[in-house]
Amino acid sequence: MKFKLWVTLIILFFIYSFYVYIYSCSEKQPIQPNASVLSGWKVWQNKNCHTCHQLYGLGGYMGPDLTNIASDANKGSDEYMKTFMKYGTDKMPNLHLTEQEMTSLVSFLRWVDKSGKTRVPRESVHWTGTYIF
Ligand code: HEC
Known part of the structure; x- marks a missing residue:
């Protein structure tokens, strides 16, 4: 039972981390100051x-x-x-x-x-x- 819970949490952690990674890739790049x-x-x-x-x-x-x-x-x-x-x-x-x-x-x-x-x-x-x- 405990094992299933840990596996579920770890999988969710990776899914969320992947989502955050995708989000951070889409962030606007800063414009270079002239x-x-x-x-x-x-x-x-x-x-x-x-x-x-x-x-x-x-x-x-x-x-x-x-x-x-x-x-x-x-x-x-x-x-x-x-x-x-x-x-x-x-x-x-x-x-x-x-x-x-x-x-x-x-x-x-x-x-x-x-x-x-x-x-x-x-x-x-x-x-x-x-x-x-
Ligand atoms: C001693 C404090 C002070 C300093 C230093 C100061 N300001 Fe202000 N500024 C104000 C206040 C207070 C207002 C709002 C004025 C009013 O409504 O009469 C304002 C308003 C403004 C506004 C209009 C903002 C609006 O929303 O209408 C601009 C633009 C501005 N300041 C630019 C600057 C810049 C650029 C500098 C630096 C060179 C500067 N201020 C330095 C106090 C200051």
């Missing part, structure tokens, strides 16, 4: 944007998460993002960025956006807990 993205990444770090903003939920919580701002229908335009970067608001300081720095920050945020979703929509969650691409 020069503009890399310089935006540097500005992001040098200007400490992460102390107030999160990427994938990591960072400060004074400002909003910016992981997927670039694909947001209302906020994803260059103009919208650059307006905050250029002037700041009463809550976000004006960091006196150059036009070049803002352009590369926008490239960086667009690149981050393509890497995945911060909030996984309900319809993208498979019953096993994996993501449906």
